[in-house]
Amino acid sequence: MSQHLSTEERIKIETLLDLGTSKTQIALYLGRHRSTIYRELNRPGICDKQYDAESYHKQARQNMGRQLGKSPSRETILFINKKILDEQWSPEQISNWLKLYDYETVSHTWIYQHIARDKTDGGELHNHMRRGNYSKGHKEYKGTINNRISIETRPRIVNERERLGDYEIDLIVGPKNKGAILSIIDRHSRECILEKLDNKTSLSVRARIIDSLASRADDVYTITSDNGTEFTDHEIISEKLKIDYYFAHPYASYERGSIENLNGLVRQYIPKGTDFTDIQNIEIKEIQNKLNNRPRKILGFLTPIEYTKKYYNEIQN
DSSP states (O other), rough: OSSEEEEEEEEEEHHHHTTTTOOOHHHHTTOOOHHHHHHHHHHTTGGGGGOHHHHHHHHHHHHHHOTTTOOOOOHHHHHHHHHHHHHHHHHHHHHHHHHHHTTTOOOHHHHHHHHHHHTTTTTTGGGGGGGGOOSSSSSOOSSOOOOOGGGGSOHHHHHTOSSSSSEEEEEEEEEOOOOOEEEETTTOOEEEEEEESSOOOOHHHHHHHHHHTTTTGGGGGEEEEEGGGGOOOOOHHHHHOOOOOEEOOTOOOGHHHHHHHHOOOOHHHHTTTGGGGOHHHHHHHHHHHHHTSSGGGTTBBHHHHHHHHHHHHHOOO
């Protein structure tokens, strides 16, 4: 969408650097001019051997400012219109998504003004806002999952990532909805669990979640997911594992940043378009093992496995 590197591209850069790939080869892989990669890796304070996609994504987002009064690019405006018309995203959701994925910065105020101007010109954007007006806030849930508990009630200790045992979950779905991978990540340690699924039915997903976390039952406190119908059996999961289950707001992927980041990492090994029927669970477990034994800057360059062990050692002592 813009000349700025996205979070997904930065994750690819980090992965390729870990594999010893040269800057020129990284540029070819990403389809970027090599000067873009050189600028990314040669910024002050950055050493490419310690490049951390998550940290530099945040840094780049902080450094990237839009000049006051300058309108977004035509491409960004078309993106904003599409998200409003096709998916009924709110201005806050669009603005925060653009920031999260390092695209052009656009304030939610500008988007509200854009909708108002479009209405004056006889446009349709305002008819696709929540309740047909400019009401702010998250999109109202209108799905069919019964007795769902909103993320708004999730305890502070979960939001602040202060303990192990608070998980985010999601599905990585294969082409044409054939096959899926259940992805689970601990919000505190970033330790992940990956499991291949033959299908994405609620029964299959429920069984695999329970099986995956049952051995950790004493140290599982909460699960947070999106509003996909594959998570319809959340009450059974909650009862079996004796945990609290929360749902993020619709179209608010930024509320589940850890799992979104994990899915991006998995896609480095299983690119979009890959036929999941050709992948065995043993291969999925190999990817899980690699990610759990990869040093993370956010963990003080410990791996998720090392961080988990350190966490429990400190509790016992």
